[in-house]
Amino acid sequence: MKKDTKFVASGRSKEWTRGAVNPAVVRASTVVFDSVSEMKKATQQRHSKTLFYGRRGTSTAFAFQDAMNELEGGVGCALYPSGTAAISGSLLSFLQAGDHLLVVDNVYEPTRDLCDTLLSRYGIETTYYDPLIGADIEALIQPNTKVIYLESPGSLTMEVQDVPAITHVARAHGILTMLDNTWASPVNLQPFELGVDVSIQAATKYVVGHSDVMLGTATTTAEHWDQLRENSYLLGQCTSPDDLYLALRGIRTLGVRMKQHQKNALELAYWLAKRADVDHVRHPALATCPGHEHFIRDFSGSNGLFSFVLKKGNQAGINAMLDGMEHFKIGFSWGGFESLILGHMPEHIAHLRSVTDWQQTGPLIRVHIGLEDTQDLIEDLDRGLARLA
Numbered sequence: 001m002k003k004d005t006k007f008v009a010s011g012r013s014k015e016w017t018r019g020a021v022n023p024a025v026v027r028a029s030t031v032v033f034d035s036v037s038e039m040k041k042a043t044q045q046r047h048s049k050t051l052f053y054g055r056r057g058t059s060t061a062f063a064f065q066d067a068m069n070e071l072e073g074g075v076g077c078a079l080y081p082s083g084t085a086a087i088s089g090s091l092l093s094f095l096q097a098g099d100h101l102l103v104v105d106n107v108y109e110p111t112r113d114l115c116d117t118l119l120s121r122y123g124i125e126t127t128y129y130d131p132l133i134g135a136d137i138e139a140l141i142q143p144n145t146k147v148i149y150l151e152s153p154g155s156l157t158m159e160v161q162d163v164p165a166i167t168h169v170a171r172a173h174g175i176l177t178m179l180d181n182t183w184a185s186p187v188n189l190q191p192f193e194l195g196v197d198v199s200i201q202a203a204t205k206y207v208v209g210h211s212d213v214m215l216g217t218a219t220t221t222a223e224h225w226d227q228l229r230e231n232s233y234l235l236g237q238c239t240s241p242d243d244l245y246l247a248l249r250g251i252r253t254l255g256v257r258m259k260q261h262q263k264n265a266l267e268l269a270y271w272l273a274k275r276a277d278v279d280h281v282r283h284p285a286l287a288t289c290p291g292h293e294h295f296i297r298d299f300s301g302s303n304g305l306f307s308f309v310l311k312k313g314n315q316a317g318i319n320a321m322l323d324g325m326e327h328f329k330i331g332f333s334w335g336g337f338e339s340l341i342l343g344h345m346p347e348h349i350a351h352l353r354s355v356t357d358w359q360q361t362g363p364l365i366r367v368h369i370g371l372e373d374t375q376d377l378i379e380d381l382d383r384g385l386a387r388l389a
């Protein structure tokens with residue numbers, strides 16, 4: 001089945017839809033049984049898409065899990081109330097006190113905070129590595145290294161990692177790899193084909209696609225599914241069937257939305273690349289983005305999120321630029337239908353890294369290009385950049 005057909009067909013087993021096109025929204029805490037033997041049977045089968053108790057999920061969850069497995073090529077998909085919960089739940093499922101964790105240095109800030117506080121408090125040591133380290137990561141491996149964590153591209157500075165080079169080294173050392181695959185979404189990169197063991201999605205972004213649900217997923221292979229599922233279950237985090245229904249609805253248009261985000265973003269990226277006030281554009285599809293060669297090799301497309309670095313500017317200029325935007329809204333997160341913008345001075349970016357220097361001197365602007373008309377967006381950004389100057 002081709003990718004675009006999967007967006008339409010995945011997760012629609014009649015077992016979940018009962019003949020409708022979409023699955024039922026089944027809300028439950030208690031599930032009642034007609035007999036002790038029926039309860040025992042459900043208890044024995046509680047790990048595999050059986051109605052047992054709210055915390056294990058209902059058929060709405062089973063439909064969404066099927067869809068994510070089909071789209072990412074996984075065997076099992078654990079669900080969490082946010083992308084950050086998917087990250088913490090995945091790491092906590094495979095790490096214990098005394099273990100060592102390797103994390104990419106351009107990682108999403110709350111992930112860094114998780115490693116430096118909660119995981120550290122539980123006796124898990126984190127070493128950060130250069131996003132472009134590739135196979136040289138082998139030099140950082142310790143006898144107690146258990147997990148290598150990747151995020152590619154980094155969601156702020158956009159470096160694209162050499163994922164297969166790292167997973168090859170990890171596998172040779174019996175180390176598990178986890179990839180935050182939110183930027184590619186299930187559309188533009190197949191994590192397990194690159195040797196990844198656990199693929200994490202902040203479904204909050206493109207999967208849901210409408211900025212109205214917080215949701216995370218971690219998809220994995222047969223080898224690791226029992227451990228991920230049962231350890232995540234122990235954390236007791238649940239996802240609402242209503243949110244999962246909206247996420248399934250998001251999947252139906254994920255392919256067409258991503259094509260439009262890609263088209264719009266590339267138009268803006270090329271327009272910015274020609275401007276005299278822009279030092280360079282960090283869009284993975286442009287040669288000016290670090291790791292561009294890995295994007296060309298491993299990804300089948302791009303999305304609406306990229307950054308660009310200005311030649312000069314100060315915080316007051318950034319504030320003036322952002323405060324006056326008409327279509328680009330100031331906001332955390334990304335992946336919805338709307339355009340967003342964030343601005344960071346170089347010292348803030350440098351503060352977010354610990355083993356690689358951020359050598360840019362101008363501000364970094366991160367944009368999420370939505371589904372608006374690109375002429376409106378260009379005119380908006382043009383006026384904004386004039387305010388910053």
Ligand SMILES: Cc1ncc(COP(=O)(O)O)c(CNNC(=O)CNC(=O)c2ccccc2[N+](=O)[O-])c1O
Nearest residue numbers: 082083084108109110155180182202204215332333
């Ligand atoms: C790659 C990646 N992976 C996971 C998550 C977290 O998903 P969640 O928002 O569903 O928890 C995200 C969320 N992204 N959010 C943003 O990019 C905007 N927010 C921030 O950058 C940010 C920065 C510092 C501190 C806090 C935040 N924040 O999102 O709250 C992500 O980009």
